[in-house]
Structures are given as structure tokens and as C-alpha cells.
Amino acid sequence: MVPKLKNAPRCGQEHHHQEAVDQVLAHLPGEDDLYDLAELFKVFGDSTRVKILYVLFEQELCVCDMAQLLGMTQIAVSHQLRILKANSLVKFRRQGKTVFYSLDDDHVRSILALGMEHIRE
Amino acid sequence: MVPKLKNAPRCGQEHHHQEAVDQVLAHLPGEDDLYDLAELFKVFGDSTRVKILYVLFEQELCVCDMAQLLGMTQIAVSHQLRILKANSLVKFRRQGKTVFYSLDDDHVRSILALGMEHIRE
């Protein structure tokens, strides 16, 4: 019942379309860009942060308003805003004791909108 | 040196711009959509998967080619392809023993491109 030869542990890499592989390598973005791109999407990849971004879609809001809107602690919102800020997804302005946040640019809006289209198709 | 009253544990929610809050609530997507959107971006938020997607940016490839291109195990690639497939980011066709993968639609290409623009600005 035992086969004479076990399956090879890995693909033998014999049937490759080497031409295709080379062409891909020529057009592939740098390792750093791909890494940073993933880091960017990682920021979008949390429902709390997506909610915050959508809450800011049309107007600026202060931290306290967001906390109320999202039913979250102010602390939790602050932590996420820090991450969003660090990745240039939101900007802020200070007015007295209050800090107002808003989306950094239309880039962010476009990415959100495209993603929304995708999940709804 | 001790203050008479400690700070309140949370924001008192007294200074809110209730009008703004109500307006946001009226335009906010549903809870499910926001959750699904985050799940989608979570898929983009891994450097391995981003690499796979970019490797497929211009042409279809088999699993073995991808494994070689990315310097990864075929097993690891397969696991990620499963996730990408489940979220409709890639599609595939079978040809004999080989399975060729490609990007599902231009939606995916657009999201990748927009993200790349953002990190490069």
C-alpha cells in the first residue's frame, strides 16, 4: 500500500513560465512601497477606524462628539485618531479646549467610496 | 495640594454640536456595511497579500510562479489566495493540474493605485 516514492515536499519549479515571471519582476513596485501600502490599508482595516472616517466624511467633529456617535470611550477614540493622524488620513485644528478632526484629503474619501462600491456589487 | 474635586471620568457631553451629530447620523452607512468595508481593507492590509495582488497586476500567474516570485512557501501563498478569493479580489481558472489566478476586476486595481498615490505624496 505504500508508494515507492513520497511526493516531493515542494513544487519542483519546473513548469514555470519564466518569461511571465521576468516581466512581473520588471514592473513590480519596490519592497518598501508594497510594505507601506499594506500598512496604509491596515489602518483602514478596522471597523472602529472606518466608522470614525465615515463619521468625518462630510464634516469636522470633536473627539467628544465622535465618542458619543460611536458609543465608545473617549480614550478609545483618541487612540484610533492618533493612528489615523500618523498615517495622514485625518487632520485637526484646535479651538480653545476642543480639537476638531476632519478627513485629510479627497484621497481618503475616494478609497472609502471605492471600497464601499466593491462590497456592494 | 489635593484638588477639591477630581476630574470627571468622562467627557460631560455638554458642549456638543448636536445639530452636527444628527446630520452625521442621517448620512452614515449601516453598521453592517461599515463592518464589511473594514473586513475588505483588512484583506488589503497585509504585505504578503499586497505583493500577491501587485504580482497579478498585469497578468495571470499560477501558484508556483507566485511562490517563486515572492520567495514564499506554496502553502503560505495558497492560504492567502484563499482569503483573496473569498473576498472577490482574485479569480482563477483551472488548466490541467495548474490553477491560474488573476485580479477579479478593475476595482481592485483602482484601490491599489489610489493607495499607492497616497503613500507617495
Next chain:
DNA sequence: CAAACATATGAACAAGTGTTCATGCGTTTA
């Protein structure tokens, strides 16, 4: 039909990530 091959799947471990608690910072007001 059994062996070889390309790919897929399940369980388990290691590493990363978000929340909370406690506390600190910066601004205003009495």
C-alpha cells in the same frame, strides 16, 4: 489504477493589534 504532481485544507503555535485603566498634558475660567 497507482504514482507523481500542483494545489488546498486543518490544527497549532508565534506575533501582532485594539481595548481599557491609570495618569499626564494643554487650555480656559473663576
Next chain:
DNA sequence: TAAACGCATGAACACTTGTTCATATGTTTG
């Protein structure tokens, strides 16, 4: 200037997530 207020930060815990090992599918070939 001290207290109140809105917000920010650091450490610790619980949970999620990606990888690997072993094994299972499905397809082709002798």
C-alpha cells in the same frame, strides 16, 4: 494660579491573525 475640562499617552491584557507542519484533493501520466 488652581481647579475644571477636553484630550492624549503608556503599560497590560485579551483577542485576532499569519505562518508552518502534516495531510488531503483533484488532475494527469505510465
